[in-house]
Amino acid sequence: MPRGRSNVPSSSTSHIKEDSSPGDAQSPNGSEVSHENAESTTMDRKKATHLRCERQRREAINNGYNELKELLPPSMTALGCKTTNAAILFRAYDYMKQLESENDTADSDLGQLQAQVLLISVIRLMSNESCVTRNWEKQ
Numbered sequence: 001m002p003r004g005r006s007n008v009p010s011s012s013t014s015h016i017k018e019d020s021s022p023g024d025a026q027s028p029n030g031s032e033v034s035h036e037n038a039e040s041t042t043m044d045r046k047k048a049t050h051l052r053c054e055r056q057r058r059e060a061i062n063n064g065y066n067e068l069k070e071l072l073p074p075s076m077t078a079l080g081c082k083t084t085n086a087a088i089l090f091r092a093y094d095y096m097k098q099l100e101s102e103n104d105t106a107d108s109d110l111g112q113l114q115a116q117v118l119l120i121s122v123i124r125l126m127s128n129e130s131c132v133t134r135n136w137e138k139q
Contacts, residue, residue: 068092 069077069088076091077083083091 065085065088069083072088072091072095076095078087
């Protein structure tokens with residue numbers, strides 16, 4: 001069924017006969033017509049709420065894509081052309097993998113530097129001990 005159309009055929013929008021007069025469609029207190037109006041108003045409200053929620057959902061998704069795109073470095077964005085949402089996701093994935101690799105390399109470098117600091121500390125302690133020992137022996 002096409003979007004925005006009711007599943008009620010246009011020729012059967014009411015249970016009122018076409019050859020009847022307007023007074024025939026309602027009871028003496030007018031409850032049938034007011035009931036139909038209430039249903040119509042309720043459906044209109046539900047439809048409007050649904051459309052508003054759907055629009056907000058789309059806006060939230062688009063805002064998320066825009067924020068993600070802004071987080072990417074300029075080297076990972078296409079210049080001069082519109083970037084599709086799929087391209088943004090692929091580039092974000094590639095960038096995250098690149099950052100992960102750089103983080104692993106930095107962790108490895110940090111481990112090596114910490115080992116060097118420890119080695120230098122041990123050498124310094126040994127050097128200080130040998131100086132103390134030499135000074136002790138001189139006395």
